[in-house]
Amino acid sequence: MVTRRRFLQGMAMTALGAPLARLPALGAPRAAAGGAGTAAAAGVSRHVDVFVGTGGHGHTFPGATLPFGMVQLSPDTYDAEWDACSGYHQDDGSIMGFSHTHLSGTGASDMLDVLVMPGTGEVQLQPGDREYAGTNHHSRYDAVRPSADEPRRSGPPKRGYRSRYADERARPGYYRVRLTDVEVLAELTATLRAGLHRYTFGRPGAGHLLVDLAHGYHDDPAVPCKVSGAQLKLVGRDTLVGGRVVHQWANGRHIYFAMKVSRPFARATLYSEDAPLPDGSAEAKGAHLKAALHFDDAQRAPLLVKVGLSAVDIDGALRNLEAEVPGWDFDGAQRAAAQAWEAELGRIRIDTPSEETRRVFYSALYHTLLAPTLFSDVDGRYRGMDLAVHALPPGRHNYSTYSLWDTYRALHPLFTLYQAGRVPDLVDGLVRMMAESPDGPPVWPLQGRETGCMIGYHSVAVIAEAQAKGFAGIDYARAWPLLRKRAMDDDYRGLPYYRKLGYIPSDREGEAVSKTLEYAYDDWALASLADAAGAHGDAEALRERSRNYRNVFDPKLGFVRPRAADGQWIEPFDPQAMGHGARWRDFTESNAWQATFLNQHDVYAYARLFGGMEAFERKLDALFATPAQLPPDAPPDIAGLVGQYAHGNEPGHHVAYLYAYTGAHHKTQARVRMLLETMYRAAPDGLAGNEDCGQMSAWYVLGALGLYAVDPVSANYVFGSPLLDRAELDLGGGRKLVVEAHGNGPGRPYIQSVRWNGQPWTKSWIGHAELAGGGTLAFTMGATPNKAFGAAPADRPPAFGRPAAEQLA
Incomplete structure (x- = not known):
């Protein structure tokens, strides 16, 4: 039998009227904050602190989602061990990227599907060490210590594609953070079946997006997330689609995605087992896949990314994306998310x-x-517990x-x-x-x-x-x-x-x-x-x-x-x-x-x-x-x-x-x-x-x-x-x-x-x-x-x- 015990082996202010909840720097008071895309929360939503439970053993996530939404677009600070069950913990000092599915407050875990991380400079294919935070971290903690049962590493922790971060703020349906190592402002919002990202690059020159389809929760840090049947495919110069079967807690679950960017990428590289495929390769299949999308002048305008999900197939993910996010209005989507939250909280x-x-x-x-x-698409299809695709009666949801x-x-x-x-x-x-x-x-x-x-x-x-x-x-x-x-x-x-x-x-x-x-x-x-x-x-x-x-x-x-x-x-x-x-x-x-x-x-x-x-x-x-x-x-x-x-x-x-x-x-x-x-x-x-x-x-x-x-x-x-x-x-x-x-x-x-x-x-x-x-x-x-x-x-x-x-x- 499987109980949460099995997963424990090897191892507790938003100001009234403030537009955003913020986690303070160490020793600092909470503060109201504004900024790009941060229209003040209205009504009762302004009283929500989405960071409640992200410390101690609450196992919650702070990212963007809608009430009962399929997508939970949120930062991942770690992808293994008990206190990373939601992919996030306030004691971690760096962010691996932003994935689209998370569990809230569980004692066993899975998910963290379709990780996206903006970067500058050379593409890094490994996330780096959890302990990476450094002494110049300006978020909540100056350094992060390894857990007592984790062996200490020789030499300094490796950064990889992680970044330290600052100015982390969130409210229902919206999340933002400044990735200090790559000088990128990341903003997230969501619809029911899609996630929207807005990345503002602060450094002149080229930038890129890394999409890590091998990333996912794995209970044992020494054993990576087990994936089969993964695929990535480039469609033109603005679309990446794919999917995978994940063999973790929910063994054999299917997840598919369709990702579009707001301007064409200059070039793209697909990777299998961290080895680049030949130039011009538009499709990859295997168990350990990644993609890097390159933009030559990343700073010239914010880069928008939208990602639709489906458990049925890639076509379902595309339909979900086009139905819920037909354009590129990030602020409009964020306002719609805020209104959805206010409608439910205001009950x-x-x-x-x-x-x-x-x-x-x-x-x-x-x-x-x-x-x-x-867990059903806009056309009423869903993947059942028999892994077959079923269709719902009109007006029903799964x-x-x-x-x-x-x-x-x-x-x-x-x-x-x-x-x-x-x-x-x-x-x-x-x-x-x-x-x-x-x-x-x-x-x-x-x-x-x-x-x-x-x-x-x-x-x-x-x-x-x-x-x-x-x-x-x-x-x-x-x-x-x-x-x-x-x-x-x-x-x-x-x-x-x-x-x-x-x-x-x-x-x-x-x-x-x-x-x-x-x-x-x-x-x-x-x-x-x-x-x-x-x-x-x-x-x-x-x-x-x-x-x-x-x-x-x-x-x-x-x-x-x-x-x-x-x-x-x-x-x-x-x-x-x-x-x-x-x-x-x-x-x-x-x-x-x-x-x-x-x-x-x-x-x-x-x-x-x-x-x-x-x-x-x-x-x-x-x-x-x-x-x-x-x-x-x-x-x-x-x-x-x-x-x-x-x-x-x-x-x-x-x-x-x-x-x-x-x-x-x-x-x-x-x-x-x-x-x-x-x-x-x-x-x-x-x-x-x-x-x-x-x-x-x-x-x-x-x-x-x-x-x-x-x-x-x-x-x-x-x-x-x-x-x-x-x-x-x-x-x-x-x-x-x-x-x-x-x-x-x-x-x-x-x-x-x-x-x-x-x-x-x-x-x-x-x-x-x-x-x-x-x-x-x-x-x-x-x-x-x-x-x-x-x-x-x-x-x-x-x-x-x-x-x-x-x-x-």
Whole structure:
């Protein structure tokens, strides 16, 4: 099995109204900046800092893209190792070039397709050393040190085609930087399927563009990106086209491009295995291809470059390019990108006296809009999970980049509120994938390939949530038998043990405890789809099987723990450990403390295993209070620690809300407010862990609104502690949801009372149907807890499809 652990081996201000976000030089304050092509950002977009998460372990990228866009045109500072998962990290002091595809916040990686780098002087074919920065670097850091596990080089680091850089600035849909070694100002913007570059050469004489088709993310620095079937072809004196098949994380994915330049190049050289092909060669094929396009008087006018992408073929890339960028209006494209971002970000308008909160909120909202990514051409063609080319029905779109182990928890529930019009395409695409894929239901699909990353098969949760919330335009009938086959028949990652024993034995399968718990939730989700399909017998069997969590819970110790195939608990047991031995881990990016609370759907029955609700509440208290002493083999994903709680990783994201089920909702309020205020900052290292394709940010957005979907399939939201004084969400169709928090402020996290459309609301939760219909949810906040709020059994959240009062009677 492939999890993010495999990829960890071998190895955390934009001024209000400023036109651009800027990363400062070392020790320098943030500053507003202007310059070529930098019309001031308008509306709420001006509060976004695209550099949030580009430091620490956030793994985000700062470049130009559109909401859910196919193209992510961004600088690459490195192309290997964990903290280069997005191709960029603020600790690196030089830029390799600008590639057109990037992942946002992932813990495993791929992409960085079609690298373009402007240069002057002799053409360099190697990127040079990561450590190259020099003492005259005028961006954020004066020097870059090698990582502790990377051997130090003898002699000075080599530059290659890298360049040091300065004056790096960006906002949604636009990026610029000055490449100081080659004296080039680089500007980037994007459409949905194309990237636009504008290069202003500051040095007289010739210049060139290097196109590196061998460049791409590779986990091991010593092993280059594996490519097959690559091709480059010159068409006239202004066009370069090509494509390749990449064998990295998404093994065997296809990518094609078409690149045009705004004025003819004087000459061009194609390279294979870094050897120039004979003069006049117009086409190259192989595995390691590059091209250099030469311009004799590069300084005389800015050089514009436009690049269209397609996963189908070169003709598709050309059609995408001509449809979206027919001319050379860089500033017009940049304005269109800004308008697209403002339209989506402006769906949520907030009031808060804190400018830091405003920046964090809109930066988080921005990151929720970067994935999934568009994966179909303007003519409706797309490459399916079977690698065949398919055609979409008119008006539909295909998407890729689903980090489902993460995003089913908060990102997709958030979409059902403020991106409802996009939900049918996003979810029906998952159904289409499972019908086309030889691997079955999607787990972590990327550009027409299944990466197999992480555990469970949580596409079922996203589909079941959409069905429970009444979304049309999704082929649920097609999904049900395909998902049933996975649950009932497939020999897949421990499922035969799960079906036979009721749990997965840790002496037979890695990460067995976590797999058991995640399959239990998938059973719960699938039961909902079974009922909708009329398969009520299957639904009942799946609901009962969703209680398999009981089989890895030890009531004597009060923890889930590894169990052997013979039914015996495996010794020794340490709740802070990752596993029972050196062979493999028992938990997925967590330990027993964190995994013990991975129950989202059957909380009241689960609490009885601890001895009742009071004992369960004490166990929650202990989670947050027990000092963290993680073992050396703990993955860095376990971050953002509060006691044993880890906010930097997704299995714990619902845990603070579990107090609502115990009747101590005031503890949820206090914990959630603390996490909102301490785990997020408007800074490059402002995230507690990987952004994970929007999940980390979606937790913040929902939490700031006072909501969280503990069990997304239930179609309910548990209240937290609203951070914003007021928020207005455009739900589409003329409907608006207004959330107000009266008497809010620092030190006032506690809900005193709630009103829904002017009427008292005593429950600590609310249904999606109420919110999606529009209305006003008004909280009254205070400095001391109202312990009566949400305490009555009738006011606690339902679980397992039944009211709390019924289960607590």
